[in-house]
Amino acid sequence: MLLISKESSSLESMVIIDKLQQLGIDHLFIEEIGSTLSSIYDKYVHDHEHVGDLFQSTLFFRLCREHGYDVSPNMLNKFIDNKSGEFNLSSSKDIKGLLSLYEASHLNNGEEILRKAKEFSSKHLWDSIQWLETKYAKQVRQTLEHPYHMSIQRYKARQYIANHYQDDHQNGCQDVLLELAKSEFNRVQLLHKRELKEVLSWWKNTGLAQDLSFVRDQPLKWYLWPLTVVPHPHLSMCRIELTKAIAFIYIIDDIFDVHGTLEELSLFTQAINKWDLSSIDVLPNYMKICYNALYKITNEIVDITLKEYGWNPINTLSKSWAKLCNAFLQEAKWFASGQVPNKDEYLRNAVISSGVFIVIVHLFFLMGNGLTKENVEQIEKDPSFISHTGAILRLWDDLGSAKDENQNGFDGSYMELYMKEHPQCSAKEAHDHVMLIISRTWETLNKESFSQTSFPRPLVRASINLARMVSVMYSYEDDHHLPMLDDYVFSLLYHSV
Incomplete structure (x- = not known):
């Protein structure tokens, strides 16, 4: 055509x-x-x-x-x-x-x-x-x-189709492209519904919502990240498997943030670093359940990567989970002892605990593009296009209004630490300062996205898409409601055009 x-x-x-x-x-x-x-x-x-x-x-x-x-x-x-x-x-x-x-x-x-x-x-x-x-x-x-x-470009397309349709309808115009767009949107929406159904079935079959009753039970919310990060229709497998990895970021976060004692968290982190099932004997039962489930899903992703691309990513994937738990443990130690770090030290650690590194590393292997020894070594070092996205996520999360309605723990805030170091600064000034950092970080992320890199462009663009989703996922109102996220869900998953 x-x-x-x-x-x-x-x-x-x-x-x-x-x-x-x-x-x-x-x-x-x-x-x-x-x-x-x-x-x-x-x-x-x-x-x-x-x-x-x-x-x-x-x-x-x-x-x-x-x-x-x-x-x-x-x-x-x-x-x-x-x-x-x-x-x-x-x-x-x-x-x-x-x-x-x-x-x-x-x-x-x-x-x-x-x-x-x-x-x-x-x-x-x-x-x-x-x-x-x-x-x-x-x-x-x-x-x-x-x-x-x-913005999330599929969401923008949904709005554009609706508004454009109204204009054309009034003018009696038959737009072939508009009809194609509507057909394509509805086709992809059906695909996403099937993927979500598979995710919900997987989550139910794990039994983790019952076995770990204190963790967030939000499979729809977890699926929305991959839906945004890798939106193209042919990446269905990536979205489903990535959702499973993201589920464990939330689960482990809740273990560290609202349930585990500092001693238990230290033992859990040691076990994750060893990545050996024999190391979990000393863990309490709820941690054994989490460890076994994480170990299983990670090995399933390893098997997919081996079968599809002939590459075994177990070392990198296990290191990524160790890196996440080490960052979570550092936060737990800081806030259990009351020895709060300075804002820069906090943010360096928080970029890792944001979970963005886990998402992009898993996606790197699930997509299979650019799988070279050099790229694997580089991605383990947390390249800047990943860390900048992590900074954007954490800074949005720390603005104060971003408080998950089902999470009661406290794991720090860049804005609070900034105000502690600048006692003359008002809350509004601190907020404006954080927004300026986010804006400047976006500029750096843009530069990396538009420049040549050894990493495949779709992976870098996935990181950009993740950053786009942050404001939707964390724009809480005073009552902890997420109107943008609600509209996003209904527009993309439940309302055809």
Whole structure:
């Protein structure tokens, strides 16, 4: 199915590519999108083709950077006032251009011009809401609250399909792409329902909800992580198996945080480090149950990797669980003794205890891409694209409102430690400081995502997807309710289009 005509202008072609992404069907046109963008980029670099107005310039920049092309935001300098050094006020009424500028600003690798772009576009877009028609004001607000790059893209596609359908229905327009998007969304939704059913069956058969009654019983919530991290339909096996590993992050976290004594936790950590069933004799029964179940599921993942890719990951996987438990134990020791660490020492450890390392390492083997001795050695060292995602998760979790309704323990807070070290700082100032760190960490994560790396791009993108899910999973209201997460669940799993 050829969508982009050779006679189409660069702008027309980019608009179609953007539409395919917004509709969530770009994975069906990978080759055509790749060849078209390559041609557009070559015209810009070699033929010095004029990129155009604010909308076209920012769309070009965003699409090229998203797809790994080396493009500098300095191309936006033509929209900067030479005297003030700020964006021209003449652009402040160009809503279409401002929306595109705002979207592009989130693909920041640490460039100051994109920080200015975000500040300028967000200010004028918020101001525009009061005079725009209701339909357009709603679109602006949705973009401001959920920019594409920072959002779960299947969720964004669900919203786009619904809104687009209303517009087309009013105009009597029959959009082939829209129908394809709806069909694809519903097809994938059925696949995800089958996967969730398998996960629920697995969890029930383990008996862990009964044997370890103090741990969180949230298989749906655990499945939502893989659903976001690896959304493409062909990765069904990865989602199911990864959910099982994620379940044990939560289980072990609850053992450390709300149930085990410090002596028991030390023995459990020693046993995990040895990774030998004979070492569990000294453990209390509830820990034996957890250890045996973890040992079993880990070996099942090992068998899958051996069968699919001819690689035995047992050493790396067992080390990853030891690393997690060592971090949990460090937190338990700190807060049992009252000897609270400084904020930086706490965060270094908390990046590991976030569980992100476990998720990406397991996914690395389940996906099977880039399985080389060098990459295995590197991933064991917790590369920065993993640790930055871990930092984003933990900092969001520590903002204070992120308190799981079924968890009663306390394992520290970066924000509280920051305020302890800066007693003159108000809670709002501390909150703003944490949000700034998250923003800067995102910029670094972006840079790694868009640059060349020895790790396969799908793995790095999975880490980006995990970071996108964090704000959904941890945006608690005062009553510990998660409205964003609830809407996410119903939109993606229970409401067809």
